[in-house]
Amino acid sequence: MTDYExxxxxxxxxxxxxxxxxxxxxxxxxxxxxxxxxxxxSYDELIKKIDADSxxxxxxxxxxxxxxxxxxxxxSVFKVIEEQVLPSIxxxxxxxxxxxxxxxxxxxxxIAILMKEYGFVPGQLFATDLDEVILRKAQEGVYLSNQxxxxxxxxxxxxxxxxxxxxxxIHDIIKRQVSFKKHDLLKDPYGRNFDLILCRNVxxxxxxxxxxxxxxxxxxSLKPHGYFxxxxxxxxxxxxSFGLERVSYCIYQKTV
Ligand SMILES: C[S@@+](CC[C@H](N)C(=O)[O-])C[C@H]1O[C@@H](n2cnc3c(N)ncnc32)[C@H](O)[C@@H]1O
Numbered sequence: 722m723t724d725y726e727x728x729x730x731x732x733x734x735x736x737x738x739x740x741x742x743x744x745x746x747x748x749x750x751x752x753x754x755x756x757x758x759x760x761x762x763s764y765d766e767l768i769k770k771i772d773a774d775s776x777x778x779x780x781x782x783x784x785x786x787x788x789x790x791x792x793x794x795x796x797s798v799f800k801v802i803e804e805q806v807l808p809s810i811x812x813x814x815x816x817x818x819x820x821x822x823x824x825x826x827x828x829x830x831x832i833a834i835l836m837k838e839y840g841f842v843p844g845q846l847f848a849t850d851l852d853e854v855i856l857r858k859a860q861e862g863v864y865l866s867n868q869x870x871x872x873x874x875x876x877x878x879x880x881x882x883x884x885x886x887x888x889x890x891i892h893d894i895i896k897r898q899v900s901f902k903k904h905d906l907l908k909d910p911y912g913r914n915f916d917l918i919l920c921r922n923v924x925x926x927x928x929x930x931x932x933x934x935x936x937x938x939x940x941x942s943l944k945p946h947g948y949f950x951x952x953x954x955x956x957x958x959x960x961x962s963f964g965l966e967r968v969s970y971c972i973y974q975k976t977v
Contacts, residue, residue: 725749734784735771737792738851742907743933748785755784787926788824790854791830792864792872792878795953796920801969806918806948811836815844816916818967819942821921823848823907825860826899827868832919833895834876847912849904856901862891878879906935918943921971922952936963940975949973 722730729740740748759777761767771778793799810816818872827952829848836843850856869877869889881889906923918939924932932955939949940963951957951971960966965973 724764724802728752728768729763731768735768736778736786737905738782739907743927747926751785751787752778755781771861771925780922781887782852783854786850786855787853788850790824790922791868791870793829794828796871798921798950798953798969798971799831799835801972802950803839805968806950806972807832807839807841810916811839811841814916815842815899817845817914818917819845819846819876819906819915819919820846820848821918821920821939823901824851824852824855824857825864826862826901827864828919828921829899830862830891830895832917834880834899837880837895838876838926843898844916844937846899848899848901850901851894851903853892853903853906856903860896860901864889864891872894895932906938907931910939913942914944915942915947917948917950919950922955924955933963936965940964943975945975945977949975949977 730840733739749796752764756762756764756767759770761907764959771781796934801860807816818829819834820832823829824841829846834847835845839923848859850859863884865888865902877889880892880895881904882892883889900940906920920935927935936949943949948968949965950973955974956971957963957965960973961976965977966974
């Protein structure tokens with residue numbers, strides 16, 4: 722067994738993260754950068770450190786899963802969500818919406834803000850991630866200036882309070898609409914009957930076989946004509962083979 726094979730097994734046993742599904746070159750590069758940063762000389766030393774130091778373990782998971790996000794990320798995509806997707810799924814319906822790989826919650830809270838603005842009533846707003854530390858941050862709903870940068874000033878004033886330390890806290894009226902839950906896209910069962918699923922900036926880390934398996938699962942989880950949105954760098958090459966058609970460049974709709 723190579724060192725990396727052993728590391729993958731050790732990480733899966735301890736952290737429940739299956740690195741086989743992630744692009745190997747990218748992951749190895751990131752893990753090696755982590756070793757350099759903490760002066761660790763081998764994968765075994767990393768595992769020892771993870772076992773001995775729970776704070777190091779939590780930081781490593783956060784680093785490995787790459788949870789950069791911000792409100793209204795990719796404004797052109799949010800424009801289509803606002804003008805086309807939300808009105809369509811809210812017509813005579815209380816939509817069920819799932820943000821998968823939700824990170825700090827910025828994506829699902831952006832959706833919740835838009836729904837509130839337009840008077841659309843959600844059936845359920847659901848946000849999941851593999852990383853429990855980031856889910857706790859999402860539930861706290863306190864953000865740095867760069868995470869809310871570019872947001873419409875009107876939304877900032879209506880739905881956030883600036884705190885003395887310069888961070889921004891999202892209001893309860895938005896927060897309490899969202900249910901957060903730990904969910905591993907690779908291992909856990911998927912919910913059903915969603916009107917809209919967003920899984921953005923998560924696929925890029927997975928191998929193409931894993932991506933195809935996940936897209937298939939997501940399509941099963943959508944209602945007929947439900948929408949599926951991926952990241953702007955993650956366009957689906959042959960949407961028809963998954964039972965999807967392209968609505969806009971990274972927005973898809975289930976064909977039946
Ligand atoms: C770059 S963030 C994307 C956040 C948000 N969707 C956005 O586009 O702004 C990627 C998220 O995917 C999560 N993730 C990675 N692998 C996952 C898996 N197997 N199951 C669930 N979430 C995963 C990470 O923890 C991280 O929070």
